[in-house]
Amino acid sequence: MKKSNLATKRLWSLFVVCCLMTQIVWAQVGTITGKVIDKAGEGVIGASVLVVGTTMGTITDVDGNFKLDNVRSDATLKISFVGYQTLEVKVAGKKSLTITLQDDTQALDEVVVVGYGVQCKSDLTGAVASVKADDILKNTPTNNIENALQGRMAGVSIVSASGDPTQGATIRVRGANSIKADGGLLVVVDGFIGGTLSMLNPGDIESVEVLKDASATAVYGSRGANGVILITTKKGKSGKVNVNYNGYVNFKKPYTLPDVLSPGQMADLANDYGREINRNSGLDPQVFYDADAVKGFYNGGGYDYLDAIFRDVALEHTHELSVTGGNEKTQFVFSGRYNYNEGTIEESQRKLINARLKVDTELLPWLKAGVNFNGSYSKDSGVNFGGWQNTLVDALNFPNTVLPKDEDGTYHHKDIQGGRKFNPMAHINEVDKDGYYYSSTIQGYVDVTILKGLTLRTTQNFWFGNTSALNTNTKGSLSGWNSGYNSATFTSTQNYSWTNQNILSYVKEFNKNHRINATAVIEQQYSNNMNNKSEGRELISEEIGANNTSLAKKVYGSSGHTRSFMLSYMARVNYVLMNRYMLTASWRYDGSSNLSSEKRWEQFPSMALAWNMKEESFLRDVDFLSQLKLRAGYGETGNQAVAAYSAWTELEATRDANDNLTLTTKRIGTKGLRWERTKQWNAGIDFGVFNNRLTFTVDVYDKLTKDALLDVTAPLYTGFKTRLKNAAEIRNKGFEVTIGADPVATRDFRWNTNITLSHNKGVIESLDGDLEYAIISGGYQNDYFRNIKGEKLGTMWGYVSDGVWKTSELADAPQGTEAGSYRYKNLDGSEDKQITVEDQTIIGNGQPSFQWGWNNTFTYKNFDLSLFVIGVHGFDIYNYTRAARLGVGDSPLELGPNPEWLNRWTPENENSDIAGFISKRNSKKSVSQYVEKGDFVKVKSITLGYNLPETILKRMKISTLRIYASIQNPFLFTGYSGIDPEVTLKSPLTSGIDYGYYPNGRNYLIGLNFGF
Incomplete structure (x- = not known):
C-alpha cells in the first residue's frame, strides 16, 4: 500500500513537472x-x-x-x-x-473652443492659439495661470509686471488699440463673460484658447477688439472616484538689489556736500558729521533701509485637492485650493481660497443639464508702491546715517539738511493696507437635442463680487506727518451681473464631402455696481482705524451706483468642402445702455477662408508633408471703452474753503459717443512635415482702430479744459511665428521644443483736427510721455542730455550757468541759448518691437526636465528710479546713499555726466540721460520632475505620484541698470518707465502630486 502511494506521488510529480515544462516551452x-x-x-x-x-x-x-x-x-x-x-x-x-x-490625426481633429461653441482644429480658419493647462503647469508650477502662459502663444504678450503677490500679470494681444480705454483682453470662463485670471485655480483649468484675429473675435462684437481668452475648466469623469492632490512650497528671494553707499561713505559724502555747496557760494564748509561720528558709521553704525524693507526669504505654499467621479449619465468634479503667498517686501502677502463644484448629467437621451459653482476669497495686505509714496525709492534715497526713529519713538521724515525726506520704514510699519475680495459664480445650463445634429443650449450665469479696502495711516506715517493728522478710509464695492445665453447649434455632414457647423446666439447681460467710501480724519483710536471710520473728529463719505444692460444677437457658420475648402462667416449686433440712443447699436461682421492644400491630389501622396493650410480673414470688432453714463453730464459734491458742501459739475457729457471700432486683416499658413514632428504656424496682420477715445480741448464756454471724444486712429501691424518640433524621440529619451516669435508696431495714424499729440491720463506720466501723431504709442518726450558744463565751456553757455550743471541740446537754435520746452523732442519709446519664448522639455524614462526662456527686445526704459536718486527738477537736492555721487562733477573731475554739488544744477524732469535700452533675456523656469514607476505605484495602491523641483526667474541677461526691466512693461501707454516698481524675485520651489 505504501509502495502504491509512493508510486502515485512520483507519477503525479512527474505530470506536474511536464506541465510546467510545457508551459515554459509554450x-x-x-x-x-x-x-x-x-x-x-x-x-x-x-x-x-x-x-x-x-x-x-x-x-x-x-x-x-x-x-x-x-x-x-x-x-x-x-x-x-x-x-x-x-x-x-x-x-x-x-x-x-x-x-x-x-x-496620428488626433492633433488635427482635436476640438478647440472658439466662442459659443467648438470646432475641430483642422477646420479652423482664424488665428487661434490653444494650449492644454496640464502641459504648461507641469513645466511651470504656479498659483497664477497668467504666469504659466507667458511666452507660449505667439502674439500674446504676457508681462509679469510686479512681484507683488496681490497683483496679476498684464496681457495684451497684438498691441494696444486704445489711448483712453483699458486694453485688456476679454476673459470668458466656461462661456461666462468676465472674470479675473489671477483669482482662478490653475489646477481647475482644462484648456486655454486665445482668439487673436478679428475673424475669430468678431463673435464677441463690441468686446472683442483686444482679443479674447477662453478658459475651459475640467469636467467630471465616469468610473471610479479619483482623488488628486498637488502641493508645493516656494521660497522666494529678491533679485540682486542696487548698490548703496555704506553709512561711513554716506557720512563722508554728506560732509563733501557741505563743503562743496558752500565753497561755490563763498561760505565756510558745513560739517554734518564730525570725525568721531564718521568713525562710528564705519564701525557698524547707521541703518540698512534697503535690507530692512525686504524679507530674507518669502514663503509661499499651495495645496490643491480635486475629486472626480460619476457614471455614464452623471459626472462630477469638486476641487479646492488654499494659497498663502508672501511678497519679498515686508508686510505684503495674499491668502487665497478657491472652491469649485461642477456636475453634468443626462436626464433623458435628448436632455442634458449641468451646474457649475465657483467661489473665491482672498485677503490682501500691502505697502505703498508707485507715485510719491514709494517704499523702494525711499529705501534707496533715505540717508542710512539717520536712524528710523528719534529717541521719543517719532519717525524721522527729514534728510541731513533738514528738508522733507520720506522714511521707508514708516511705509512698512505705520500704514495698514488690507483688502478683502469675495466672488462667486453660479452657472446652470440645459441642453436639448431637437433633432440629430440640432441642439439648443440655454445658460444662466450669476456673478457676485464684493471688494472691501481698509487703509489706516497713523500719525507716524508719511501721510500723517505730511498732513499733521492720522486718517483711515473704508471702501466697499459690490458688483453683480446676470447673463443669459441661448445658443442654437447645428452640426451636420453630408456625403462625407460637406460639413457644416452653424451657431445662432441671443445674449443679454445686466450689470450692477454699488460703491461706498467713508473717511475719518483725526482718529480717536489708531488701533480701530478703518474698522470704524466714524470714530474720528472729521468724517466724510461718498457713494455711487451704476447700472448697465447689453443685448446681443450673433450668427456664425463654418462650412467645409471635401476637407479642403473652408469658410467661416459671422455677424454680431450689439446694443448697450452705456451709449446715447442714436449710437447705441452696432454690427460687427467677419469672414475667413482656408484652403487645406494637403488634401489636394497633387500633394496627397507627398509623404513627408503632414499639413499645409492657407488662411485669410477679415473682421470688425469693438471696444467698450465708454463707461456707464459717459454721454451725460456728471455732478459731484465738493467742499469749499469753509468746508461747506456744494454741488458742482464733475464732467460734461458728450452726446454721440460711440464704441471704438477695429478693422483687422489676417493671413496665415499652417505647415507640418514628417508626421508633424516639425510644424510651423505663421500669421501676418494689419488692424486699424477708428474712433479711439481722447480727452480733447473743450470749448471755453463749458468751463472745462477737456471733454471726451472719438478722435483718434491707431494702427497695429505685425507678424507671429510658432515652431514646434520633436528633434529626438527614442524609447527612453524624447526632446520636445516650441518657439514663439512676435513682432508688433502700433502707431497713432491720426488725431482730432489740428491736434499733434494726446496727453497721457495720469499724474507724473504726463511729464514723460506723449501720444504723437505718426509715432508709436507712449513715446517718451523730453530734453536731450549733452553732459555737464565744464569750466572752460561757460562762455558758450546760457547766462547764469554754473560749471558742473547739466547741459542740454539747444534744438530750436535760439540765440540766447536758453533751454525751453521748445527744445524737447522724442527721446525713446517703451513699446517692445519683438518678443519670443522658447520652451524645451526633455524626458528620460521616468524623469522630465523643462527649460523655459523668454526675450523682449526693441524698447527703452526711462529709469526714473535713477533720476530720483540723482535729483529731479529744480527742488533742493535730497542727498541719499547713491554710489553714483562718487563720480559727480568736481573741479578735479570735469568729465563726469553727473552734476556737481552746486546751487543751480539745472536738473530737468524728463531727459535722455535716464533713457536706457531695456532689452532682456530671462530664464523663466527650470523644472525637474520624477514619476514613480507603475510597479511601485501598484504596491502603494495609488495611480500617480510625481515629485518635482523648480527654479523660477533664475537668470536675467540685460544691459539695463535697474532691478528688473520686465516690470516696466505694465501699462501700454506708459510702458518703459521704472519708478520703483515692485520687482520680481527668484523662486525655489519643491512639490508633490499624487492621485488614487
Whole structure:
C-alpha cells in the first residue's frame, strides 16, 4: 500500500513537472524580428518597440527593422513614434511581425473652443492659439495661470509686471488699440463673460484658447477688439472616484538689489556736500558729521533701509485637492485650493481660497443639464508702491546715517539738511493696507437635442463680487506727518451681473464631402455696481482705524451706483468642402445702455477662408508633408471703452474753503459717443512635415482702430479744459511665428521644443483736427510721455542730455550757468541759448518691437526636465528710479546713499555726466540721460520632475505620484541698470518707465502630486 502511494506521488510529480515544462516551452519563442512601416509601406526609423510589463525594448533601424530576444509568446508589444498612433500588438507565438502604424490625426481633429461653441482644429480658419493647462503647469508650477502662459502663444504678450503677490500679470494681444480705454483682453470662463485670471485655480483649468484675429473675435462684437481668452475648466469623469492632490512650497528671494553707499561713505559724502555747496557760494564748509561720528558709521553704525524693507526669504505654499467621479449619465468634479503667498517686501502677502463644484448629467437621451459653482476669497495686505509714496525709492534715497526713529519713538521724515525726506520704514510699519475680495459664480445650463445634429443650449450665469479696502495711516506715517493728522478710509464695492445665453447649434455632414457647423446666439447681460467710501480724519483710536471710520473728529463719505444692460444677437457658420475648402462667416449686433440712443447699436461682421492644400491630389501622396493650410480673414470688432453714463453730464459734491458742501459739475457729457471700432486683416499658413514632428504656424496682420477715445480741448464756454471724444486712429501691424518640433524621440529619451516669435508696431495714424499729440491720463506720466501723431504709442518726450558744463565751456553757455550743471541740446537754435520746452523732442519709446519664448522639455524614462526662456527686445526704459536718486527738477537736492555721487562733477573731475554739488544744477524732469535700452533675456523656469514607476505605484495602491523641483526667474541677461526691466512693461501707454516698481524675485520651489 505504501509502495502504491509512493508510486502515485512520483507519477503525479512527474505530470506536474511536464506541465510546467510545457508551459515554459509554450511561453518562450526566443528571438522576435519585425518591421515597422507606415501606410505607404515605408520603414519607420526610430520607432520605439517595448514589451509591455517589462523593461525590454528597442528602436527600429534605418529600414524600420527591429529585433528582440527572450520574448514570451503571449507577450504584447507597444509600438510608438511621434506623429503616429501608438499601437499594441500581441506576439501570439509569431517569430516575425510586420506592423503598420497609422498617422496620428488626433492633433488635427482635436476640438478647440472658439466662442459659443467648438470646432475641430483642422477646420479652423482664424488665428487661434490653444494650449492644454496640464502641459504648461507641469513645466511651470504656479498659483497664477497668467504666469504659466507667458511666452507660449505667439502674439500674446504676457508681462509679469510686479512681484507683488496681490497683483496679476498684464496681457495684451497684438498691441494696444486704445489711448483712453483699458486694453485688456476679454476673459470668458466656461462661456461666462468676465472674470479675473489671477483669482482662478490653475489646477481647475482644462484648456486655454486665445482668439487673436478679428475673424475669430468678431463673435464677441463690441468686446472683442483686444482679443479674447477662453478658459475651459475640467469636467467630471465616469468610473471610479479619483482623488488628486498637488502641493508645493516656494521660497522666494529678491533679485540682486542696487548698490548703496555704506553709512561711513554716506557720512563722508554728506560732509563733501557741505563743503562743496558752500565753497561755490563763498561760505565756510558745513560739517554734518564730525570725525568721531564718521568713525562710528564705519564701525557698524547707521541703518540698512534697503535690507530692512525686504524679507530674507518669502514663503509661499499651495495645496490643491480635486475629486472626480460619476457614471455614464452623471459626472462630477469638486476641487479646492488654499494659497498663502508672501511678497519679498515686508508686510505684503495674499491668502487665497478657491472652491469649485461642477456636475453634468443626462436626464433623458435628448436632455442634458449641468451646474457649475465657483467661489473665491482672498485677503490682501500691502505697502505703498508707485507715485510719491514709494517704499523702494525711499529705501534707496533715505540717508542710512539717520536712524528710523528719534529717541521719543517719532519717525524721522527729514534728510541731513533738514528738508522733507520720506522714511521707508514708516511705509512698512505705520500704514495698514488690507483688502478683502469675495466672488462667486453660479452657472446652470440645459441642453436639448431637437433633432440629430440640432441642439439648443440655454445658460444662466450669476456673478457676485464684493471688494472691501481698509487703509489706516497713523500719525507716524508719511501721510500723517505730511498732513499733521492720522486718517483711515473704508471702501466697499459690490458688483453683480446676470447673463443669459441661448445658443442654437447645428452640426451636420453630408456625403462625407460637406460639413457644416452653424451657431445662432441671443445674449443679454445686466450689470450692477454699488460703491461706498467713508473717511475719518483725526482718529480717536489708531488701533480701530478703518474698522470704524466714524470714530474720528472729521468724517466724510461718498457713494455711487451704476447700472448697465447689453443685448446681443450673433450668427456664425463654418462650412467645409471635401476637407479642403473652408469658410467661416459671422455677424454680431450689439446694443448697450452705456451709449446715447442714436449710437447705441452696432454690427460687427467677419469672414475667413482656408484652403487645406494637403488634401489636394497633387500633394496627397507627398509623404513627408503632414499639413499645409492657407488662411485669410477679415473682421470688425469693438471696444467698450465708454463707461456707464459717459454721454451725460456728471455732478459731484465738493467742499469749499469753509468746508461747506456744494454741488458742482464733475464732467460734461458728450452726446454721440460711440464704441471704438477695429478693422483687422489676417493671413496665415499652417505647415507640418514628417508626421508633424516639425510644424510651423505663421500669421501676418494689419488692424486699424477708428474712433479711439481722447480727452480733447473743450470749448471755453463749458468751463472745462477737456471733454471726451472719438478722435483718434491707431494702427497695429505685425507678424507671429510658432515652431514646434520633436528633434529626438527614442524609447527612453524624447526632446520636445516650441518657439514663439512676435513682432508688433502700433502707431497713432491720426488725431482730432489740428491736434499733434494726446496727453497721457495720469499724474507724473504726463511729464514723460506723449501720444504723437505718426509715432508709436507712449513715446517718451523730453530734453536731450549733452553732459555737464565744464569750466572752460561757460562762455558758450546760457547766462547764469554754473560749471558742473547739466547741459542740454539747444534744438530750436535760439540765440540766447536758453533751454525751453521748445527744445524737447522724442527721446525713446517703451513699446517692445519683438518678443519670443522658447520652451524645451526633455524626458528620460521616468524623469522630465523643462527649460523655459523668454526675450523682449526693441524698447527703452526711462529709469526714473535713477533720476530720483540723482535729483529731479529744480527742488533742493535730497542727498541719499547713491554710489553714483562718487563720480559727480568736481573741479578735479570735469568729465563726469553727473552734476556737481552746486546751487543751480539745472536738473530737468524728463531727459535722455535716464533713457536706457531695456532689452532682456530671462530664464523663466527650470523644472525637474520624477514619476514613480507603475510597479511601485501598484504596491502603494495609488495611480500617480510625481515629485518635482523648480527654479523660477533664475537668470536675467540685460544691459539695463535697474532691478528688473520686465516690470516696466505694465501699462501700454506708459510702458518703459521704472519708478520703483515692485520687482520680481527668484523662486525655489519643491512639490508633490499624487492621485488614487
